């Protein structure tokens with residue numbers, strides 16, 4: 037960025053408003069002002085963006101292509117200003133012309149091209165890649181509609197389409213010069229070449245064009261601007277009513293329909309695969325375009341493809357882009373004319389795979405008939421990869437059918453994408469230490485035995501630029517005051533707070549900041565829900581996607597239990613608490629949607645019961661998303677990380693709360709284990725079964741939740757309240773399926789499969805410890821400060837540096853702006 041010039045900046049905004057809307061500043065709406073400001077900011081980015089791409093063109097450094105079906109970016113305006121270190125100056129400049137930067141920022145739609153943790157991780161990784169100065173492209177899809185917006189209507193979730201491009205998105209740039217054909221369907225004809233080799237000729241296919249849109253990813257204070265490419269689909273020939281014969285007409289209609297539907301909408305299911313054809317088409321579409329782009333760029337500098345692994349690495353974010361393995365093989369063989377063995381050698385040095393789950397229902401499998409019909413040539417290649425791989429397995433384990441059953445890529449009429457990714461990838465990583473150990477010793481045991489060298493751990497991280505510098509400016513200033521500048525790029529710097537954590541003055545300062553942030557959130561809650569909350573109560577926060585394994589149901593049952601106790605003992609000593617929930621449920625996920633309804637109904641009863649004197653409040657924040665998440669983390673006292681041990685691969689929300697000085701109540705799951713290690717047992721509340729205990733119950737089928745229901749009166753009471761009308765205006769059926777979840781035992785769906793009742797008593801007791809601890813303001817403040825002090829490991833900068841050192845092997849680029 038050129039040195040910031042206030043005068044020029046202001047002039048540009050008024051020029052923009054004039055040129056874009058034929059208005060002057062006073063007439064423009066806040067949305068129009070946002071567009072004008074964003075355009076001016078894009079302008080400020082442009083020189084660095086050009087310079088970065090020029091360095092990449094000239095020096096041709098090895099580049100990572102982060103292939104991800106999801107990038108949950110969140111708003112860009114404020115974040116870009118933070119990373120340009122221009123936030124304060126721009127805020128001040130806008131004030132001079134009577135504009136409020138916060139209000140303007142809030143006009144931006146959240147680009148929500150992702151579901152949850154996996155998509156947000158991809159966004160944090162891009163921020164860290166740019167901030168560390170590594171050459172990188174994110175590659176994804178330009179969904180017309182992102183993650184649905186959630187409305188709560190009479191306590192039920194209603195999904196509303198997210199038309200994020202409605203007013204035009206100012207930070208994207210169409211790049212029509214990057215346009216690649218992607219083919220679907222048709223047939224493969226084989227033809228013998230003169231040299232005796234086969235040609236594979238793809239015929240009768242439908243084609244669409246993938247057209248690139250670039251989004252700038254601004255590095256922190258380093259002039260590096262990386263690029264996120266999101267692919268749009270366009271028909272190859274413009275559909276026209278006159279100029280075709282009958283056959284062409286039909287094809288043109290089909291191809292323009294395909295182009296339109298392909299990128300229409302993000303699939304809003306997390307951790308649950310539905311196996312829809314269109315999803316496979318989306319996957320192939322963006323993967324093919326991204327690989328074609330990478331190879332075209334490489335070929336500008338090289339004649340032979342042999343050195344591709346020296347210049348390019350594709351990181352596959354979960355199995356969603358795994359078709360990349362076969363697509364790269366196809367291009368190397370069919371387009372570039374390499375032999376199978378040459379192509380395999382290159383491919384297996386270029387692709388790496390990250391696993392994000394052990395949950396069986398989230399493992400991607402495609403019926404072979406669908407896969408073959410949609411991608412006939414790619415399927416032939418998968419078939420050949422599988423044939424050779426099965427030979428390798430037989431070689432290694434002669435006569436051992438079990439190994440083939442567990443590892444073959446094609447099995448039972450299905451293409452198993454994880455198996456393809458592991459067979460071909462040179463690296464397979466989990467996202468937290470415990471998760472990687474479970475992969476190695478349980479779910480991917482056979483693969484680990486066969487390829488131990490591929491397996492490695494990369495514990496997730498988060499960007500402190502968005503989740504502290506931007507989301508919590510008061511705490512950011514506090515950290516700067518006690519730790520100096522520099523934590524923006526080296527989060528370990530917050531360790532200096534350890535020495536201050538005991539200081540009453542510092543504690544008081546911290547608690548005042550927390551209180552301010554709680555006020556900010558309370559105001560938001562009041563505006564959105566009409567509920568008034570007490571900022572001196574404990575803000576106990578559970579925000580994340582709604583999933584049974586994340587156990588929002590356990591949390592609300594605990595609230596019901598507390599309410600029973602208060603009703604029984606109105607004079608009991610009780611630390612006031614505000615239970616805050618935020619969660620989207622996949623549209624077809626019944627228990628998840630019922631849990632949302634239950635939370636809202638419990639909220640309704642409790643919030644209106646004057647007899648408890650407001651000691652408990654329950655709030656469901658509608659439409660939990662990146663932008664309101666920033667405020668929610670900042671205001672949290674208690675962070676709920678209560679997944680069934682072994683099920684949450686890592687979690688990243690846990691880290692964002694820690695960064696903002698919340699104390700975690702959690703199970704020994706995912707990255708909680710490593711947080712515990714960093715922050716120490718005095719500063720975190722751990723409860724519940726261990727992963728090994730859960731896995732043991734699952735293996736031995738000896739968990740009996742019915743016994744707990746029968747023997748624990750508190751459990752018995754809250755479960756009965758699901759079916760006695762307490763929270764349903766007398767309707768006994770509304771929550772019957774949640775009740776049944778605990779007690780109906782079926783072979784494929786065991787009772788309480790997420791061990792809520794097993795952990796309930798220990799959760800209650802641990803929550804009692806939380807309440808007692810909160811009374812001790814100084815102890816609490818100290819622990820909260822210790823959380824900020826010990827969060828360093830969980831910066832995504834650390835994670836990305838590990839990916840670079842162990843998997844990608846990239847060199848940093850240096851960008852100097854032309855002016856200095």
Ligand code: F55
Pocket residue numbers: 151152153154155157305306307308309392393398467496684685686687688706
């Ligand atoms: C989205 C689509 C499908 Cl088809 C499957 C899964 C998802 C998804 O969103 N998964 C997801 O968010 N997984 C999460 O990834 C995070 C980042 O690694 C982890 O922290 C978290 O534990 C894991 O559940």
